[in-house]
Amino acid sequence: xxxxxxxxxxxxxxxxxxxxxxxxxxxxxxxxxxxxxxxxxxxxxxxxxxxxxxxxxxxxxxxxxxxxxxxxxxxxxxxxxxxxxxxxxxxxxxxxxxxxxxxxxxxxxxxxxxxxxxxxxxxxxxxxxxxxxxxxxxxxxxxxxxxxxxxxxxxxxxxxxxxxxxxxxxxxxxxxxxxxxxxxxxxxxxxxxxxxxxxxxxxxxxxxxxxxxxxxxxxxxxxxxxxxxxxxxxxxxxxxxxxxxxxxxxxxxxxxxxxxxxxxxxxxxxxxxxxxxxxxxxxxxxxxxxxxxxxxxxxxxxxxxxxxx
Numbered sequence: 001x002x003x004x005x006x007x008x009x010x011x012x013x014x015x016x017x018x019x020x021x022x023x024x025x026x027x028x029x030x031x032x033x034x035x036x037x038x039x040x041x042x043x044x045x046x047x048x049x050x051x052x053x054x055x056x057x058x059x060x061x062x063x064x065x066x067x068x069x070x071x072x073x074x075x076x077x078x079x080x081x082x083x084x085x086x087x088x089x090x091x092x093x094x095x096x097x098x099x100x101x102x103x104x105x106x107x108x109x110x111x112x113x114x115x116x117x118x119x120x121x122x123x124x125x126x127x128x129x130x131x132x133x134x135x136x137x138x139x140x141x142x143x144x145x146x147x148x149x150x151x152x153x154x155x156x157x158x159x160x161x162x163x164x165x166x167x168x169x170x171x172x173x174x175x176x177x178x179x180x181x182x183x184x185x186x187x188x189x190x191x192x193x194x195x196x197x198x199x200x201x202x203x204x205x206x207x208x209x210x211x212x213x214x215x216x217x218x219x220x221x222x223x224x225x226x227x228x229x230x231x232x233x234x235x236x237x238x239x240x241x242x243x244x245x246x247x248x249x250x251x252x253x254x255x256x257x258x259x260x261x262x263x264x265x266x267x268x269x270x271x272x273x274x275x276x277x278x279x280x281x282x283x284x285x286x287x288x289x290x291x292x293x294x295x296x297x298x299x300x301x302x303x304x305x306x307x308x309x
Contacts, residue, residue, distance in 0.1 A: 004029055012053035016062045016127070020069050021049040046070070047108040060096075061085070065128055067096050070108035075100045076122055076129045078114060080143055082136035085125050089155035089202040090148035099131060099139075114139075120174070133161045134170035141181030141188075150188045151205045157198035164192045197222045203282050204236055204248050207292075210285065214293035216300065219246065227269045235270065235277070244300055245270065245277045248285075 007027055012019050024034055034051070037043040044052040047070035052058065058066065064085065068075045077085050080094035097112040107113050122129050131139065133156050141149045156162045167189050175182035191208075192198065199205045199221055211219070223238030223245070237246040247267075270277055278299050285292050 004033070009053065016065045017053050017058075018046070018062065018066055018069060019043070019051045019053050021051075024051075048106070050108075060093075061126065061128060063096050067098055067108045067111045068129060070106060071098055071100050071111070071113065072102065072105050074102065075105075076131050078131045078136065079112075079139045082131050083140045083144075083148075083152050085128065085130050086133060086136060086156070086161070087159075088133075088136075088152035089205070090151035091144065118174075134167050135174070137162075137167065137188075138171070138175060138179070138181045138185045141184035143181075146184050146187065147206065147209050149184055150191065150209070151202045153185070153188050153192075154198040154205050155202070157192075158200070164189050164195075195221065200236060201248070203285065206285055207237070207246075207248050207280065210289045210293050211296065214290075214297065216293065216296060225270050225273065225275060227266075228272060229269075231269075233266055233270050239300060242300060243275055245275050246296065246299075247277065247279045249279050249281050 004027060008019060008024065008029070011023055011027070015023075021031075021034065024030075034043070038045055038051070041055070042053075044055070046052050046058070046063075046066045050066050050070045052062075052066070064077050064081060068077070075098045076082075077097065078099035079097045080091060081097035083091060084094040095112050096110065097114070099114045099116050101115075101117050101119075103115060120135055121132055123132050124130065130136070137149060137153055137156070140152065153162070153167065157164070167185065171182060171186055171189065175186065191212075199208060204221070208218075208221075217239070219237035219239055221237060223235050223240070225233045225235055225238075225245070227233050235245045236248045238244070267277060267279075276299070278295070280292055280295075
């Protein structure tokens with residue numbers, strides 16, 4: 001293999017199999033050198049001036065990085081793509097989406113580009129520049145439903161990437177009239193004002209949404225219950241004054257018979273202390289949310305917005 005090819009192979013290995021025209025020229029290559037590799041099928045042009053070293057489909061993160069390289073050094077993954085890259089809840093897939101500051105910069109094909117002159121701290125995930133967590137939540141809020149932003153925010157909080165106070169500070173400083181997504185994120189943060197824990201999963205966020213839409217009083221989240229023998233069981237939702245508990249049962253809870261047995265024993269211990277407990281599963285929440293709300297309401301023993309009598 002040509003010495004320059006070996007050098008570029010090392011560069012590409014460190015950059016998600018990607019090279020740019022500038023990298024090749026800086027290493028001593030020429031446009032003719034690039035053209036030869038493209039004609040031979042050794043490289044693949046992804047965007048003008050951005051090449052895949054080798055063959056095979058690009059991963060989603062490689063597509064993000066290729067788009068960044070094509071759009072310029074100030075391009076940042078943003079909006080929905082930032083939510084997915086941060087690994088937050090709410091959505092599992094997103095288009096390749098960037099924010100750029102220049103009005104006259106290149107727009108890579110197949111990429112959603114947002115123009116913004118905002119200068120805010122930039123984060124990096126696995127070598128990819130991405131907007132900060134709070135900015136990502138706000139901007140994604142202009143494009144996705146409120147429940148998605150609540151799930152994403154709750155995930156970020158559970159992972160200590162942000163807090164309600166930190167997000168509120170960001171909104172006070174950067175959110176404002178005319179900035180799309182501000183109101184949606186403010187509403188989400190307000191739901192968690194005065195609480196010290198996020199919902200434990202995306203399913204729990206969806207469950208809370210069902211309760212709110214039905215006008216059912218807000219439960220205490222992640223409620224500790226003292227168990228016989230001195231242990232503590234943490235239950236998803238509690239109405240302590242009513243002595244009522246609700247567990248949202250994820251699929252992982254019954255991965256095998258041992259997990260099922262442990263879960264059943266835990267439930268028996270909780271009930272033995274005098275608490276009433278009900279369980280709800282993801283499928284019923286997804287397919288019959290109104291029925292879930294009615295059952296919770298009957299369990300609590302009241303009517304919407306009136307159960308405190």
